[in-house]
Amino acid sequence: MEALRTRASAQPLQDADDLIDSVETFIFDCDGVIWKGDSLIDGVPETLDMLRSKGKRLVFVTNNSTKSRKQYGKKFETLGLSVTEEEIFASSFAAAAYLKSINFPKDKKVYVIGEDGILKELELAGIQYLGGPEDGGKKIELKPGFYMEHDEDVGAVVVGFDRYFNYYKVQYGTLCIRENPGCLFIATNRDAVTHLTDAQEWAGGGSMVGAIGGSTQREPLVVGKPSTFMMDYLADK
Amino acid sequence: MEALRTRASAQPLQDADDLIDSVETFIFDCDGVIWKGDSLIDGVPETLDMLRSKGKRLVFVTNNSTKSRKQYGKKFETLGLSVTEEEIFASSFAAAAYLKSINFPKDKKVYVIGEDGILKELELAGIQYLGGPEDGGKKIELKPGFYMEHDEDVGAVVVGFDRYFNYYKVQYGTLCIRENPGCLFIATNRDAVTHLTDAQEWAGGGSMVGAIGGSTQREPLVVGKPSTFMMDYLADK
Numbered sequence: 001m002e003a004l005r006t007r008a009s010a011q012p013l014q015d016a017d018d019l020i021d022s023v024e025t026f027i028f029d030c031d032g033v034i035w036k037g038d039s040l041i042d043g044v045p046e047t048l049d050m051l052r053s054k055g056k057r058l059v060f061v062t063n064n065s066t067k068s069r070k071q072y073g074k075k076f077e078t079l080g081l082s083v084t085e086e087e088i089f090a091s092s093f094a095a096a097a098y099l100k101s102i103n104f105p106k107d108k109k110v111y112v113i114g115e116d117g118i119l120k121e122l123e124l125a126g127i128q129y130l131g132g133p134e135d136g137g138k139k140i141e142l143k144p145g146f147y148m149e150h151d152e153d154v155g156a157v158v159v160g161f162d163r164y165f166n167y168y169k170v171q172y173g174t175l176c177i178r179e180n181p182g183c184l185f186i187a188t189n190r191d192a193v194t195h196l197t198d199a200q201e202w203a204g205g206g207s208m209v210g211a212i213g214g215s216t217q218r219e220p221l222v223v224g225k226p227s228t229f230m231m232d233y234l235a236d237k
Numbered sequence: 238m239e240a241l242r243t244r245a246s247a248q249p250l251q252d253a254d255d256l257i258d259s260v261e262t263f264i265f266d267c268d269g270v271i272w273k274g275d276s277l278i279d280g281v282p283e284t285l286d287m288l289r290s291k292g293k294r295l296v297f298v299t300n301n302s303t304k305s306r307k308q309y310g311k312k313f314e315t316l317g318l319s320v321t322e323e324e325i326f327a328s329s330f331a332a333a334a335y336l337k338s339i340n341f342p343k344d345k346k347v348y349v350i351g352e353d354g355i356l357k358e359l360e361l362a363g364i365q366y367l368g369g370p371e372d373g374g375k376k377i378e379l380k381p382g383f384y385m386e387h388d389e390d391v392g393a394v395v396v397g398f399d400r401y402f403n404y405y406k407v408q409y410g411t412l413c414i415r416e417n418p419g420c421l422f423i424a425t426n427r428d429a430v431t432h433l434t435d436a437q438e439w440a441g442g443g444s445m446v447g448a449i450g451g452s453t454q455r456e457p458l459v460v461g462k463p464s465t466f467m468m469d470y471l472a473d474k
Contacts (some may be wrong), residue, residue: 017388037382045385065292142433142439144432144435146434146436148437163379163400165448167400171439174440192454196379197379198379199382202408203404204381207404207407207448210449212449214427214445214448214450215440215443215447228440
């Protein structure tokens with residue numbers, strides 16, 4: 001320990017150079033690393049420029065599934081950073097990429113509890129979906145004899161952060177998972193906290209996933225951080 | 238096993254009589270035992286009359302927290318059964334009774350994610366509350382810099398089934414549990430399923446509890462079935 005500490009304090013720059021030379025791909029978290037809310041973090045542009053000048057591969061990872069890769073690209077642009085869609089790995093994209101990786105049947109649909117980013121990525125992947133923001137205003141009239149229909153072609157329920165979360169979505173997603181044979185329960189992430197505004201911490205995707213877990217008694221397959229799917233996908237690229 | 242089976246088939250009525258004679262208090266679940274949705278189950282009135290004629294104490298337990306004991310009394314009446322409020326142990330009441338049992342401070346408040354039954358029982362117990370159905374229509378504008386205020390006097394968040402569940406409630410309850418020192422997280426129940434209509438199974442209180450568990454990373458204290466609080470309370474009466 002002592003030896004290490006001495007070496008680190010004696011040659012910090014040398015060590016940083018060694019580290020950079022030995023690594024091919026740099027994976028960055030976005031929130032709290034690249035930006036905080038809508039503000040760029042100090043030193044980020046210089047660091048990214050330096051890594052690019054050395055030919056490093058950069059990947060920007062975010063568990064926030066409210067935006068698609070394209071929408072994240074715009075956020076990078078607004079902050080003055082030049083990042084391609086291929087360099088972005090958002091959990092919205094991860095859900096679509098996972099379904100593609102398992103050859104999700106073309107005649108099956110995805111029920112989405114989440115926001116626009118998931119819908120956009122499913123669309124790009126050519127996967128049929130329903131739900132999402134559209135179900136945000138729907139209510140259930142629990143009158144005697146009321147029966148909620150659900151689409152028997154739903155083969156996966158994808159759950160991510162959803163500020164328009166409601167009981168209609170909980171019941172719809174639960175019915176699909178419980179009653180459609182083989183229906184998958186996929187979570188973009190289980191984060192307790194998300195940073196939608198920089199003023200405070202917000203209840204994260206873990207809430208929506210916890211709700212569906214509570215009614216289905218099933219564990220989700222997580223495709224965002226920390227999941228083996230993400231690392232396998234990035235390694236294969 | 239063989240001997241037992243022979244005895245059971247030879248003397249079923251004798252065994253039932255022995256069982257009844259040896260038991261002082263009979264605890265009944267309501268849903269699926271006394272009624273199904275809004276229909277009384279066959280044989281229930283005769284059985285209850287028989288037990289009462291033998292001087293047995295009857296307790297009717299329900300994890301459904303949407304109604305208070307008084308409101309359940311009316312449901313029993315509608316079905317033609319004469320049951321007193323004291324004989325009803327609803328999880329709405331359990332939440333209030335638990336808070337009374339720990340001498341919940343008079344100057345503290347309860348934030349309710351749930352329906353009218355919980356509010357009514359808290360009121361009867363003289364406990365201040367906020368939230369409940371009133372927050373069902375509230376929305377959050379997640380604009381940059383937006384900050385959600387919360388009441389620092391909230392000392393407990395009570396979570397039960399809530400058909401008006403939304404993200405406002407998730408965030409409010411989460412802030413109280415996360416930021417108010419010592420704030421309790423109380424669940425009326427964690428049932429995956431509830432029977433609000435007899436036409437199908439509905440996602441139960443376990444959904445709302447799962448959501449708050451997902452964002453707070455805390456385990457709730459459950460006061461309904463199956464909880465030691467309920468059995469201790471009934472044994473003490």
